[in-house]
Amino acid sequence: MSETTIYLEMNNIKKSFGDLQVLKDISLKVHEGEVLSIIGPSGSGKSTLLRIATMLETMDNGSIKYMDKEAASAENGSVHYAKPQALREIKKNFGLVFQNFNLFPHKTVLHNLIDAPVHVQKRNKTEVIAEAKALLEKMGLSDKEDYYPSQLSGGQQQRVAIARALALKPKVLFFDEPTSALDPELTGEVLKVIKALAEEKMTMVIVTHEMSFAKKISDRVIFMDKGVIAVEGTPEEVFNSDHSRMQEFLGKLKHE
Amino acid sequence: MSFFNMLEQISSGMLHTILIFFFTLVFSLPLGWIVAFGRMSKNKIISGITAFFISILRGTPLMLQLMVVFYGPYFLFQLPIGNWRFPAIIVGFSINYAAYFAEIYRSGISAIPVGQYEAAHILGYTKVQTFFKIILPQVIRIILPAVTNEVITLVKDTSLAFSISYIEMFSITKQIASTQTTLMPFAIAAAFYYIFNLLVSFVMRRLEKRLNYY
């Protein structure tokens, strides 16, 4: 991995909410083409970490770099961001897929996809539409481009949300529990799409509770516990680790 | 005075009623947004002052507010108020209705899930784009029924202009009724207000239907 480009680097991230220290000195790197899964018990800080990486949340300490460019750094609660122009460029590097989709309900599927490329990135509309249609095709949603999100199943909505994120051509795509708002029978169709992206070497960071899925598609897995990275390595290394909290975590999942 | 005579005089007042209605909406609907943003400001002083004024405007009679706006310039600064009557009505109505609209807008905005802002932010929308392209279209759909209620109230409230002797439909009606000692003018005026509101409801319902596309 060391010879490939580092897309994301987070160093010494710390974050507290009031007295609760949610992230305690977390560092991680994401390489080009890599699929990194983040697993761990509820409340261990996985979402917070993603929200800090995508700058939806501020950090107290640490630094975030995309493509070797510093996006933000913080010391003792005061955050310093890159200059607005540079930051806007840096933010183009990543996309985020939310647990509850957050599609725009007043826009059709197609317009959910093309609005940001056309109005934010100011790209050619005809070109964007052609690409959006190709993306929908890939997601198995070609016949749904004129539907409104409320007319779709949860699984379809989440696939639209993935397509919407991909329409901006991010280098890294983050997922925060992309299937946990879905009925079990709809989970599969979303996981299939993510798996297809992994096969195309899309760089992804996935927070998930789907252990067998994480085991299958990840190049690397991080097990978070109480705000620290407790175990990190290949799926085999992590799932076979004798770390007591990891064993406890896997045991609990089995009994659910 | 014949029935048609009454009808003619009362309907001449109708024009003034419509003017009050129209200008009040033209000014108060946008002004309401400014007030709503003031109310939602992160600056505690701005939001505090705005909240105070909203509560005064909603907590005191509109008739009293009209009188303050109309007589204020004269009582406070000895300014001539000869031509001030109609502007004063529009100012008084607009400020009062802006306060009500502001609270409606605010409740509409707070009904939008934070995830909509976060999604827009991640997709690179600026704050202004997020508001106009993502938030506002959803807010308008949410608030339209409440706005309709206010607009219907406004049709009836225009009659309060009689309190500062502005000659609109209601003051003419009252005049005729007292000189002719008959209830007929009131019946005619009631019919006018009622038909006006039927029209308003019809237009607003059409609008609601058009916005119910998702």
Ligand SMILES: Nc1ncnc2c1ncn2[C@@H]1O[C@H](COP(=O)(O)OP(=O)(O)OP(=O)(O)O)[C@@H](O)[C@H]1O
């Ligand atoms: N905005 C916030 N304000 C206060 N506390 C918060 C906030 N966001 C998260 N927390 C707390 O931080 C801790 C970590 O939350 P986080 O959402 O990162 O956990 P998680 O690992 O994603 O859990 P889950 O698997 O349930 O999604 C939790 O105790 C949570 O209550």
Ligand SMILES: [Mg+2]
């Ligand atoms: Mg979470």
